[in-house]
Amino acid sequence: MWLYIVIIFLFLLYAGLIVYYTRAWRKIALYKTKNTNPATSISIIIPARNEEASIGTLLRSLQEQDYPKHLFELIVVDDHSTDNTTGIVQQYSTVKLLQLKEEDINSYKKKAVETGIAAATGSLIVCTDADCVVPPGWLSAIASYKEENASVFIAAPVVINNKPSFVQFFQALDFMILQGITGAAVSNHHLSMCNGANLAYEKEAFYKVNGFEGIDAIASGDDMLLMHKIAKQYPGKVHYLKSPAAIVSTAAVPTWKAFFSQRIRWASKAGKYDDKRIFWVLLLVYLFNLSFLVLLAAGCWLSEAYFFALLLLVAKTVVELPFAVSVATFFIKQSLLKYFPFFQPLHILYTVISGLFGQFGKYEWKGRKVR
Numbered sequence: 001m002w003l004y005i006v007i008i009f010l011f012l013l014y015a016g017l018i019v020y021y022t023r024a025w026r027k028i029a030l031y032k033t034k035n036t037n038p039a040t041s042i043s044i045i046i047p048a049r050n051e052e053a054s055i056g057t058l059l060r061s062l063q064e065q066d067y068p069k070h071l072f073e074l075i076v077v078d079d080h081s082t083d084n085t086t087g088i089v090q091q092y093s094t095v096k097l098l099q100l101k102e103e104d105i106n107s108y109k110k111k112a113v114e115t116g117i118a119a120a121t122g123s124l125i126v127c128t129d130a131d132c133v134v135p136p137g138w139l140s141a142i143a144s145y146k147e148e149n150a151s152v153f154i155a156a157p158v159v160i161n162n163k164p165s166f167v168q169f170f171q172a173l174d175f176m177i178l179q180g181i182t183g184a185a186v187s188n189h190h191l192s193m194c195n196g197a198n199l200a201y202e203k204e205a206f207y208k209v210n211g212f213e214g215i216d217a218i219a220s221g222d223d224m225l226l227m228h229k230i231a232k233q234y235p236g237k238v239h240y241l242k243s244p245a246a247i248v249s250t251a252a253v254p255t256w257k258a259f260f261s262q263r264i265r266w267a268s269k270a271g272k273y274d275d276k277r278i279f280w281v282l283l284l285v286y287l288f289n290l291s292f293l294v295l296l297a298a299g300c301w302l303s304e305a306y307f308f309a310l311l312l313l314v315a316k317t318v319v320e321l322p323f324a325v326s327v328a329t330f331f332i333k334q335s336l337l338k339y340f341p342f343f344q345p346l347h348i349l350y351t352v353i354s355g356l357f358g359q360f361g362k363y364e365w366k367g368r369k370v371r
Contacts, residue, residue, distance in 0.1 A: 003298060004308060007291045011312060014288040015319045017281065022323040024184035030330075031243040033137060035144035042072040042139055043120030043203070044128065047112035048089070049079035051130035054251065056088050058132055059095060067139035075119060076130075077112040085130075109196075110212045110222045117206055126200040127223075128248055132158075137245035142200050145241050152237035153201040153230045155186045155194035156246045159331045168252040170343055171259060173324075173336045174350075180327030186240040191231050192278050196223035198248040201230060209233050247331065260354060267358025282355075289351040317341050 044062065048055055055076070062074055074095045078086050080103075089097050098119060102111050117125055126142060128134060142154060160175045162168035178193070185192040209229040218225065231238045253259050295309035321340065328334045 003294070003305075007295070007308075007312065010284065010288045010291055011315060013284055014316075017284065018319050018323055021181055021184040022326060024188050025180050025323065026326055028183055028187045028240065028242045031141070031145055031241055031246075033141045033144045033243070033245055035140075035147055038068065038071060038140065038143045038147065040071065040124050040143040040147060041122040042067070042124045042126050042143065042200075043116070043122030044072060044074050044126045044139075045113055045116035045120065046074070046076045046128060046130055047079055047109050047116070048076055048081065048085050048130035049108070050081050050083045050085060052081075052083040052085050052088055054131040055085055056091075058128070058130055058134070059089070059092050061133045061135075063092075063094070064136050065134075065139050066136050067143065071122075071143075072126075072139055073120070073122060075116045077116045079108050079112050107212070107216055107218060107222070110216055113222050114211055117203060117211070120203060123203055124200055125203050125206060127196055127198075129197045129250060132197050132248050132250045133161075134248050135245060138248065141243045141246040142241065145239070145243070145246075146200065149239055150237065151200075151239045152205045152234040153227055154199060154239055154241050155182060155227065156198040156200070156241040156243075156248070157183070157331070158195045158197045158248050158250055159333065160252050161249045162252045167254075167256055167259060169336065169339055170346060171252045172333065173339060173343060174347060176327055176331055176333055176336065177320075177324060179331070180323060183240045183242055186227075186238065187242075189231075189236065189238070190277065191228055191238060192224075192281065194223050194227050197250050198246070199223055199227070201226070205230050205234060242330070244330075260350065260357075263350060263354040264357045267354045286351065286355045289348045289355075292345075292348050293352060313344055317344055 046055075046058070059074070065072070074092075075098065076089045076095055077098045077100055078089070079100045086097060089095055096119065098115055100108065100112050100115060102108070113127065124143070124146060126139065142156065145151060146154060157179055158175075159179070160168070160172040162172035179195070182193050182195065186194065206226075212222070212226065215225040215229070227238060253262055292309055292312065295305045295312070298305040299309070317340070324337060324340055325334075328337055
């Protein structure tokens, strides 16, 4: 009996968290670009490693920006690529290409971003990834929002462009939900996460918080952990830009192995946050999902545990669905919602696995084993 009581308690806490996210997400007003005479100088930093298949598409989309050309520059930092990434970049005369020199470090991406910022002339650093595509009004939306709200750090939306495969449908749906949580949390100044594929921050602020110092030994976290550092120095100046004009699209990883490696990398930051409220939220989510596996194990002795697990699964789906619908509407991904109930068992399993290995295991990133 005590097992069921504990799990019900976890569910009530989890349900309250999801309702909170749903209300916070819906409360964020859609932003429409307003400034037709921008003044913000922008440096776009793009770390790249073996991205010959995608970086040309990104650079073409950046050349199609409706932002004044004299107000932004493109900086690609090549991270020891062994393919034709640099050859493709060199075809674009307006792109500044830098080569990462450091070897045998644990966070190559942070070093690449840091190298790009050191060479940047813009006052606002805008980051994206080499496998992304940006819409024509991307920079205009970011600059307009920054100038209107005096933002020091801006987290902005990212969506996965998926192909018709099981693994990519799952990724796109899961990632979309994470993006909704990002918007809800950042807009309420709880700052649980953001994504390095679409963020912006003042160059001055980066140096005022000493850049990645103190988090440079962590392989991931060039986005979230930096956001937390800047938020401490600039309270109330970290914002979320909810605008269709600012949505960056990225490709799904092609295999389950790559997917789990990515999610384990993301989970590896869980114990690194200064704001311990985030840790307790992550722990709640982990324990609630773990409770399903506990119930399945308990079913070997208590037959009613299987029925209880089924009821809990239905309750979880019902609580989460309004949030999923609201987020899917913003990203125009309503077609994914038909998979939502069926992906629930897989989502539970991957949450438990990635959470565990994120704290105790190693993973592969861009062909390297990192800690």
